[in-house]
Amino acid sequence: MAEQEPRTAVVIGAGIVGTCTALALQEKGFSVTVVDPEGPSEGASYGNAGVISPWSCVPQSIPGLWKNVPRWLLDPQGPLAIRWTHLPFLLPWLLRFLQAGRLHRLPDIATAMLAINRPSLAHYRRLLAGTGAEDLLLECKYLHVYRHIDGADPNSLSWRLREEFGVPLEVLRGGAVQEVEPELSPDIQSAMAIKQQGRTVNPGRLGQVLAHKAMGLGVEFLPHKVHAIVPLTEGGYRVDTDQAAITTRTLVVAAGVWSARLLATLGVRAPLEAERGYHLMFRDPGISINHSVMDSKYKFVTSSMEGGVRSAGTAEYAGLNAAPDYRRAEIFKALASDLFPNLNTDSTEAWMGSRSSTPDSLPYIGKVPGYAGMFCAFGHGHLGLTGAPETGRLVATLAHGDSAEINLEPYSLARFKS
Numbered sequence: 001m002a003e004q005e006p007r008t009a010v011v012i013g014a015g016i017v018g019t020c021t022a023l024a025l026q027e028k029g030f031s032v033t034v035v036d037p038e039g040p041s042e043g044a045s046y047g048n049a050g051v052i053s054p055w056s057c058v059p060q061s062i063p064g065l066w067k068n069v070p071r072w073l074l075d076p077q078g079p080l081a082i083r084w085t086h087l088p089f090l091l092p093w094l095l096r097f098l099q100a101g102r103l104h105r106l107p108d109i110a111t112a113m114l115a116i117n118r119p120s121l122a123h124y125r126r127l128l129a130g131t132g133a134e135d136l137l138l139e140c141k142y143l144h145v146y147r148h149i150d151g152a153d154p155n156s157l158s159w160r161l162r163e164e165f166g167v168p169l170e171v172l173r174g175g176a177v178q179e180v181e182p183e184l185s186p187d188i189q190s191a192m193a194i195k196q197q198g199r200t201v202n203p204g205r206l207g208q209v210l211a212h213k214a215m216g217l218g219v220e221f222l223p224h225k226v227h228a229i230v231p232l233t234e235g236g237y238r239v240d241t242d243q244a245a246i247t248t249r250t251l252v253v254a255a256g257v258w259s260a261r262l263l264a265t266l267g268v269r270a271p272l273e274a275e276r277g278y279h280l281m282f283r284d285p286g287i288s289i290n291h292s293v294m295d296s297k298y299k300f301v302t303s304s305m306e307g308g309v310r311s312a313g314t315a316e317y318a319g320l321n322a323a324p325d326y327r328r329a330e331i332f333k334a335l336a337s338d339l340f341p342n343l344n345t346d347s348t349e350a351w352m353g354s355r356s357s358t359p360d361s362l363p364y365i366g367k368v369p370g371y372a373g374m375f376c377a378f379g380h381g382h383l384g385l386t387g388a389p390e391t392g393r394l395v396a397t398l399a400h401g402d403s404a405e406i407n408l409e410p411y412s413l414a415r416f417k418s
């Protein structure tokens with residue numbers, strides 16, 4: 001009897017989500033092709049803040065958030081920017097964002113966030129084992145720092161939510177903050193520390209190492225841009241690219257913020273916004289930082305990485321194709337110096353990338369309704385580095401024909417029907 005041919009799978013997108021999905025599919029016995037005109041992890045996966053955050057369970061939209069919006073928008077150093085020409089396009093997403101932030105929604109969203117994020121560190125340890133690049137992953141704390149001694153308030157909504165979900169927390173006041181992170185300014189007077197966290201010292205290289213591992217296992221990476229997905233009458237799909245057409249029975253859309261447009265051509269709607277973020281690398285920082293440090297006022301994260309110290313964050317809604325506004329990165333010079341007075345800011349490098357953000361901070365993971373053999377794996381917003389490995393595992397489980405162990409309804413593409 002002839003040996004059974006391995007099942008083929010095509011993954012669109014070679015970011016951290018596509019790469020982790022390719023590895024998981026390969027493990028399930030699929031013959032995998034990843035299609036992306038860019039190299040592995042050149043998109044949002046390249047320049048993020050490197051936080052691997054198993055305990056993240058607080059969505060972006062929470063009750064009362066809107067009260068901060070005018071102040072944030074008016075402050076040129078604030079964490080939020082909207083290009084007003086984009087506002088009419090943003091409005092429907094924004095309304096859903098506000099709806100998702102109602103108090104009664106929080107427990108379900110937190111549960112679903114944790115289901116994707118909790119296994120992240122264990123997954124990365126396993127994926128990196130034997131690559132020689134295990135040191136890309138460090139264990140650390142995630143320090144949310146405040147300028148006021150009472151700023152770290154365990155009774156505030158978001159910290160109470162974390163507490164209820166068993167997040168390992170520690171409150172630091174006064175000099176205890178600088179004992180944990182000595183380079184922090186004495187003006188930082190309190191912090192909430194999330195324990196049992198991880199970070200990577202180079203998100204781009206992490207994605208590339210995993211892509212090379214996948215290549216070594218037979219996964220093919222094609223530098224092609226996908227133009228269209230064409231369902232075939234005999235079943236499966238033809239993936240039209242700028243160079244060739246590929247046919248496959250199993251297709252995963254993992255193209256980050258570009259995914260919604262690819263699916264729109266099939267009549268599949270997925271509310272998704274480009275939430276653009278920036279980073280500034282301080283190339284010769286003169287200091288070393290032990291943990292991931294979140295400035296609770298200005299909402300950006302600073303940590304030591306390969307090649308310097310990186311500050312990353314901000315949310316800019318300007319549409320998918322608008323030119324970067326690197327002033328949004330340059331503000332980190334002043335803000336990071338304020339946190340770390342000994343930081344040398346002479347040599348810097350700016351970067352912009354787009355988070356693919358859903359209104360409820362939950363990614364789209366699972367079957368694409370109406371399209372047998374097609375799966376979605378995008379919309380990870382602020383937490384795609386963290387959520388990528390579990391996303392890949394879940395998609396590969398479904399593609400293999402097995403049921404997921406967790407309820408996938410919260411990640412369904414159909415959840416914003418109304």
Ligand SMILES: Cc1cc2nc3c(=O)[nH]c(=O)nc-3n(C[C@H](O)[C@H](O)[C@H](O)COP(=O)(O)OP(=O)(O)OC[C@H]3O[C@@H](n4cnc5c(N)ncnc54)[C@H](O)[C@@H]3O)c2cc1C
Nearest residue numbers: 013015017043044045048049051226256277383384385386
């Ligand atoms: C400033 C900033 C800080 C962040 N910090 C963190 C953090 O600390 N921790 C965390 O967990 N997450 C963080 N994130 C979020 C995280 O970076 C993203 O959620 C994650 O990288 C998304 O990965 P992805 O693979 O879905 O998308 P991407 O990395 O954007 O990859 C998508 C890929 O699809 C490809 N593609 C697009 N269109 C096509 C097409 N037509 N054909 C073929 N390929 C196509 C693109 O070229 C790209 O390579 C941060 C994001 C930003 C912007």
